[in-house]
Amino acid sequence: MADTAGITNWWGLLAAPALLAALAYAAAAGSAALTLRASGGPVSSAPAAPAREAAGLLLRRPRTVPGADTLLWRAGIATVPVAAVMAVLVVPLGGRAVADLSIGVVWFNAMEVLLWGGMWLAGWGANSVWGLVGGYRYLAQGLSHELPHMFALTTAALGAGSLRVSDIAAAQQDAWFVLVMPVAFAVYLVSALAMSVRPPFDHPAGADAAGGAAAEPAGPDRLVLLAGRHLMLAAAAAMAVPLFLGGGAGPLLPGWTWSLLKTAAVLAVLVWVGGRLPTVRMDRFAEVGWVVLLPLVLLQALAVSVFVVAGWM
Amino acid sequence: MDLTAGEAGASTGASGFARWLARFSAQRPLLVTAVGGTGCRLAVERVVRERGLRSALAPSEADTLVECGPAGSAADAAADRVWDQMGEPRARVRVRTAEEAAARLDEARAALLDLPAQRRAAQHRSGADRAEGPDQAAESGHSEQGDQGDQGGGDGGGSADREAEPGHEEAGGPEGGDRGDSADRSGRADYGGPADQGDQDDQSGHGDHGGHSHGHHGRGAMELPGGMQMADRGDDRDGLKLDRLHIEFGPAQADWPAGLVAELTVQGDVVQEARLHTYAPAPGGAAVFWDYEAREVLDPAAARFRAAAAADSLQRFLAVAGWAPAAATGRLLRDHLLDPEEGVTGRLRFTRWLRRVRASRTLRWSIRGLGRAPDRLPDDPSGRRAAGGEGGVRRPASGFLSSGSPLPPRLRGDVAHRIGHWIDDIAAVVMPDTSDTFLAPPIQREPGGPPAGGPPSAPPFPPPFPPLGRERAECALAAAAVLPGMLVGRDLAAARLVVASFDPDLEALSAYGGGAHHG
Numbered sequence: 018m019a020d021t022a023g024i025t026n027w028w029g030l031l032a033a034p035a036l037l038a039a040l041a042y043a044a045a046a047g048s049a050a051l052t053l054r055a056s057g058g059p060v061s062s063a064p065a066a067p068a069r070e071a072a073g074l075l076l077r078r079p080r081t082v083p084g085a086d087t088l089l090w091r092a093g094i095a096t097v098p099v100a101a102v103m104a105v106l107v108v109p110l111g112g113r114a115v116a117d118l119s120i121g122v123v124w125f126n127a128m129e130v131l132l133w134g135g136m137w138l139a140g141w142g143a144n145s146v147w148g149l150v151g152g153y154r155y156l157a158q159g160l161s162h163e164l165p166h167m168f169a170l171t172t173a174a175l176g177a178g179s180l181r182v183s184d185i186a187a188a189q190q191d192a193w194f195v196l197v198m199p200v201a202f203a204v205y206l207v208s209a210l211a212m213s214v215r216p217p218f219d220h221p222a223g224a225d226a227a228g229g230a231a232a233e234p235a236g237p238d239r240l241v242l243l244a245g246r247h248l249m250l251a252a253a254a255a256m257a258v259p260l261f262l263g264g265g266a267g268p269l270l271p272g273w274t275w276s277l278l279k280t281a282a283v284l285a286v287l288v289w290v291g292g293r294l295p296t297v298r299m300d301r302f303a304e305v306g307w308v309v310l311l312p313l314v315l316l317q318a319l320a321v322s323v324f325v326v327a328g329w330m
Numbered sequence: 331m332d333l334t335a336g337e338a339g340a341s342t343g344a345s346g347f348a349r350w351l352a353r354f355s356a357q358r359p360l361l362v363t364a365v366g367g368t369g370c371r372l373a374v375e376r377v378v379r380e381r382g383l384r385s386a387l388a389p390s391e392a393d394t395l396v397e398c399g400p401a402g403s404a405a406d407a408a409a410d411r412v413w414d415q416m417g418e419p420r421a422r423v424r425v426r427t428a429e430e431a432a433a434r435l436d437e438a439r440a441a442l443l444d445l446p447a448q449r450r451a452a453q454h455r456s457g458a459d460r461a462e463g464p465d466q467a468a469e470s471g472h473s474e475q476g477d478q479g480d481q482g483g484g485d486g487g488g489s490a491d492r493e494a495e496p497g498h499e500e501a502g503g504p505e506g507g508d509r510g511d512s513a514d515r516s517g518r519a520d521y522g523g524p525a526d527q528g529d530q531d532d533q534s535g536h537g538d539h540g541g542h543s544h545g546h547h548g549r550g551a552m553e554l555p556g557g558m559q560m561a562d563r564g565d566d567r568d569g570l571k572l573d574r575l576h577i578e579f580g581p582a583q584a585d586w587p588a589g590l591v592a593e594l595t596v597q598g599d600v601v602q603e604a605r606l607h608t609y610a611p612a613p614g615g616a617a618v619f620w621d622y623e624a625r626e627v628l629d630p631a632a633a634r635f636r637a638a639a640a641a642d643s644l645q646r647f648l649a650v651a652g653w654a655p656a657a658a659t660g661r662l663l664r665d666h667l668l669d670p671e672e673g674v675t676g677r678l679r680f681t682r683w684l685r686r687v688r689a690s691r692t693l694r695w696s697i698r699g700l701g702r703a704p705d706r707l708p709d710d711p712s713g714r715r716a717a718g719g720e721g722g723v724r725r726p727a728s729g730f731l732s733s734g735s736p737l738p739p740r741l742r743g744d745v746a747h748r749i750g751h752w753i754d755d756i757a758a759v760v761m762p763d764t765s766d767t768f769l770a771p772p773i774q775r776e777p778g779g780p781p782a783g784g785p786p787s788a789p790p791f792p793p794p795f796p797p798l799g800r801e802r803a804e805c806a807l808a809a810a811a812v813l814p815g816m817l818v819g820r821d822l823a824a825a826r827l828v829v830a831s832f833d834p835d836l837e838a839l840s841a842y843g844g845g846a847h848h849g
Contacts, residue, residue, distance in 0.1 A: 051655050052384070052654055052655050052658050053658075054655075055654075055655035055656065055658040055659045055662075056658030056659065056661060056662055057379065057659075057662040058379055058382040058658075059381075063382075066356065066382070068354070069354055069355055069356035070355075070356055070358075072351040072355035073351075073355030073358060073393060075351055076348060076351050076352055076355060076419060077417050077418070077419070078417035079417070080390065080415075080417050146575055146577050146596075147388070150599045153598070153599065154599075216652065216653075216654070217652070217692065219652060220652065220823065223652055223823065224387055224584065224650060224652055224654070225652065225822065225823050225826040225827070226822060226823070227387050227388040227584070228387045228388050228390070228391070232388045232390060233390050234390060235390040235391065236417060239390065239391060292654075292655045293655075293686075294653070294690075294692045295648065295651045295652050295690065295692055295693045295696060296651060296652025296653065296696075297692065297696065298696060300821065301695065301696055
């Protein structure tokens with residue numbers, strides 16, 4: 018793994034977005050299946066449901082809203098999938114990432130902060146009260162999930178003594194980090210849902226505000242925004258594998274298969290949890306983020322630091 | 331991504347690819363329900379559910395506008411605004427009776443698949459927009475209003491006061507008297523441009539509105555692109571000078587009581603002022619769907635019907651609370667309860683759902699302490715003012731709730747209390763042999779709160795069994811009186827949850843409230 022470090026994997030530049038898109042599609046189909054099953058509708062139509070929605074959106078004329086800052090609006094919408102794809106570039110599949118940067122963890126975090134700007138502009142740029150409310154909700158929610166998220170990432174990096182994602186995966190030869198730092202893993206999953214505006218943290222795109230940040234984009238714009246949310250969820254699930262689940266480690270099957278399987282499993286858990294819970298309003302989530310998650314993950318970081326200093330890791 | 335290909339296909343015309351996309355795409359209806367259209371709404375929702383479709387939250391995602399209920403009510407104007415916000419391909423149908431729901435949706439689907447006609451309509455529309463200058467368009471009402479109303483998202487009117495509201499003259503002008511009153515409200519005509527006036531003077535009588543309607547353009551406020559005006563400012567609760575926006579919830583909002591409009595003045599997303607309006611039903615169209623006269627103390631059919639009404643209210647609440655799968659099961663249960671052939675008692679799917687909703691810690695935590703209702707109705711005249719004064723909900727003369735009388739038991743307490751009554755109503759049918767504390771803790775009711783309405787198995791009314799509709803009308807009237815005061819100081823999310831926990835039935839109010847609307 019160390020020998021591939023720093024070498025850009027050009028072939029992967031095509032494969033990574035394609036795999037990410039496939040995972041994102043599966044997540045969308047999974048949540049469609051959950052809702053269809055709950056409504057007693059035809060569950061067999063779930064695999065095609067996201068494609069059918071996308072087809073309708075492609076046909077629709079994109080709208081312009083008077084007074085909308087179209088440039089920033091569209092830029093914000095486009096940022097969402099772009100940030101997701103850029104974030105996944107540092108995630109190794111098996112042992113190989115597209116770009117195994119020495120600061121991979123920081124890169125991932127930076128891309129996901131880019132999402133803040135994207136979602137905010139997508140809401141604000143529409144010059145709509147619902148979009149504005151949705152954008153603000155995303156910022157408020159981001160303030161609550163971002164610090165716990167960063168400390169969860171830091172804790173994993175701390176355990177491996179490196180910010181390179183493949184080093185973190187390699188450091189889990191003996192014990193997966195999910196066992197060593199379960200709190201950091203749980204916080205990571207919570208923030209993965211929150212950053213990709215997925216239920217139960219979908220308040221920024223809430224049904225109570227006519228779709229919030231997603232209220233105004235129509236047609237292809239809307240498709241890009243919705244796809245971007247699912248891509249970000251898939252990217253976050255993929256990143257959980259090298260950070261906490263041993264990367265490509267596993268018996269019999271090759272490393273890339275294990276990476277994909279673990280990613281799919283994390284994604285399935287995230288989608289399933291989203292269907293089980295009502296939306297957590299951002300004002301309530303702020304309470305949890307600051308009063309519960311942040312102290313917990315700080316204690317986790319402290320514990321891992323002690324392990325490292327004591328030489329147990 | 332086939333993005334560019336798709337756009338090209340749509341814009342160059344009915345290429346084979348576009349036709350294929352159109353056939354493959356899923357229909358996405360947006361429902362606008364008139365007062366008196368509940369039966370039609372339920373039928374449409376049932377078809378949507380059975381076909382595995384999803385209803386739209388906002389015009390931006392909808393391709394089919396479904397108007398439920400009779401034409402001629404004030405909801406038509408709202409539907410017009412929503413229609414103008416939808417991009418082609420689009421279709422618009424009205425469902426007048428429950429039986430024709432599926433046929434009407436098919437009709438709309440056929441119109442959506444006719445791509446050449448859709449393209450012609452799109453060209454015609456953009457041509458019309460271009461022909462009218464911005465000023466003319468602003469005067470001419472709806473065609474332009476739709477575009478400006480784009481800000482409104484779900485209700486089609488959310489933007490109203492940041493812009494010089496067109497459609498004024500049309501809505502507010504010629505009609506006088508009470509019918510005009512409601513049409514005027516529906517047109518969102520009252521508080522168009524001069525936000526400052528709306529703020530300080532919003533209790534002003536109805537007669538002023540005509541005056542406003544001509545004074546809008548060029549009031550000296552800064553004009554923004556699109557002919558909108560800057561928001562005005564005011565002190566917020568923290569003493570900051572913040573923009574004040576005037577927005578509306580309803581009447582075309584998803585999961586919102588039919589015929590209710592909440593005019594809100596917000597700073598950020600905190601409600602500073604709230605007024606409620608109700609839409610009158612179309613003449614002769616005041617069919618009350620949720621009405622049933624129990625024949626005996628424990629009439630099983632009455633209990634089942636009551637549970638169906640509760641399931642409908644509960645599923646809307648769950649949808650507002652952002653719990654889509656649970657709301658979907660609620661709709662399924664409601665449809666089963668309304669179909670006498672379907673067994674519901676003890677069915678695992680529903681008992682499990684009921685327990686999950688009732689025991690959900692997240693839901694309980696999310697609504698903890700939210701929306702505690704006052705014990706009594708506000709006194710007249712303050713009550714009338716709170717409820718919207720002249721333009722608000724009228725109170726019938728006698729024989730009904732009067733000001734200062736205690737709130738109906740079902741409305742007392744907080745949000746958890748109120749949805750707890752629905753859960754009890756449903757449990758009485760779905761899980762009749764279990765006590766409600768045995769399998770799952772009930773939705774937590776705060777200690778010290780007023781007592782709940784009684785055990786769930788008790789007969790809902792003492793003899794001589796007033797019809798369900800009358801009870802719902804009383805609740806709707808009380809809700810309209812107390813709601814404005816309860817919304818102030820809440821953020822929009824909480825405000826929606828509070829309204830959803832009352833779910834006032836304005837159909838029942840218009841039928842049983844006597845001259846509620848016509849003074």
